[in-house]
Amino acid sequence: MAKVGYIMATSQYDKLEEDRKWMNDFGCVRIVEENDEDERNRPLWKQLMVALQRGDELVISKFSNALRGSRELATFLEFCRVKVIRIVSIHDQIDSRNELFPETRPSDVLEMMGALPEEVLALRKSAEHVVNLQEKMIVSLPPVSSAKMHKLDREKTVINLYVAGHPIDEVWRASGFRSQSSVFRILNKHGIKLNRGNHSGPIKRKGISDNPQDKE
Structure with a gap:
């Protein structure tokens, strides 16, 4: 299966x-x-978590660097276990298939898990500092709220996954929205043609017909 790499x-x-x-x-x-x-x-x-298939290898x-905390680590490991996805962590020297890094001991894995929250916090602070510095230097641009950035990211995720051919259910789960109607609203907003299952063509408003005779 496919080998894919991820770097923050x-x-x-x-x-x-x-x-x-x-x-x-390694062949990614x-x-x-x-x-x-x-x-x-x-x-x-x-998007990568949605795109990974059974038997893939994630480096x-x-x-x-890849995860944002211990809770996300637990969810990620369970996800990879269910989908039989091989995990290779370069600098932790961990290979879930036990083919690479033969010198790695169980104590090294436990140390990685214990140090994860502190290392994630350091990475987060570093990234936030860079973003804040860039915002202060570009004084000519209006500030963009974090809520708006989050909204734009979710819309981009929905559009990219849908255009890539993923089922609506997968797009919905990856978006984090509470209902699928929000997914359709975004696709309609950006003029994306619907072509999944019972949904085809742009979403129409109630009371509007495609029949020209109905408009006369």
Whole structure:
């Protein structure tokens, strides 16, 4: 199955080129990279979780680079267990298939899990500092609220996943919306043609007919 890499490439991350080379040498068909602005919402990571299929192999720079806390770690490990996805963490030197890093001991894995919250917090603060600094330097642009950025990220996730051919149920789960109607609202807002199951063509308002005779 496919090998895919993921890197949270913040401005302060100094091993980007090293990780890219490692992933390419390992045979990754694609390397997904996100930057400081996406550290909180991580739209590409969410898309990747939806796109991964049974038996795929996911290469990450480090668990604390890819995940945002211990709770997300538990959910991620269960997800990979169910889908039989191999996890390779380069700098943690962990391979869920036990083929790489033979020198890694159980105590090393436990140490990684214990240090995860502190390392994630450091990464988050670093990314937020860079974003805040950039916002202060670009004084000519109006400020964009975090709520608006989150909204734009969710809309981008919905559109990208739908256009890529994912079922509505998967798009809905990845978006985080409470109802599927929000997914259809976004697709309609951006003029995306609906072509899934019973839904085809743009969403029509109630009382509007496609029959020209009805408009006379």
